[in-house]
């Protein structure tokens with residue numbers, strides 16, 4: 412009798428397909444960044460990998476990542492826990508190249524975002540996250556449309572998407588190229604957002620509510 416094969420996890424199948432994606436022009440010589448989180452209930456959506464990440468490996472491995480992990484630390488979530496528990500997605504999964512003005516990375520075009528969107532929709536369908544952490548303007552706009560960051564950072568909102576409905580907590584982008592995070596008053600909004608994140612993350616991931624594998 413042939414040996415029984417273990418069922419294929421839909422998220423693992425998704426990761427394998429994403430790792431091989433060469434759909435758009437961003438793919439040339441660049442490997443899409445794929446999150447390794449297991450059995451996630453929380454998804455974090457960023458903008459796009461930077462140069463550091465473009466060599467392969469983990470999302471948010473560079474300078475912006477160091478700031479993000481500090482912020483998540485303020486919400487009681489260590490980098491190690493976040494990498495293990497939170498599925499890290501992005502608006503585009505390949506490095507868009509340097510900004511032509513020389514400061515930071517180029518912002519992915521609407522066409523590039525649209526071409527990559529199917530990966531995010533698939534992840535939302537598979538994971539059906541209870542909590543979404545939206546990092547930066549592009550990620551926020553892809554769920555909430557054109558909104559002012561000041562109007563949404565520090566608030567929790569319900570968003571609908573391919574996988575149903577989730578609570579969403581918007582954060583500014585932690586990139587050093589963003590002057591916003593250094594402006595007066597914005598740390599108060601960020602602190603409020605991180606307090607909300609701490610509370611909601613504990614509800615979703617905490618002790619008694621934790622899913623048994």
Ligand code: SF4
Nearest residue numbers: 432434435438505527
């Ligand atoms: S940016 Fe997205 S659509 Fe384009 S090659 Fe990378 S993974 Fe594929």
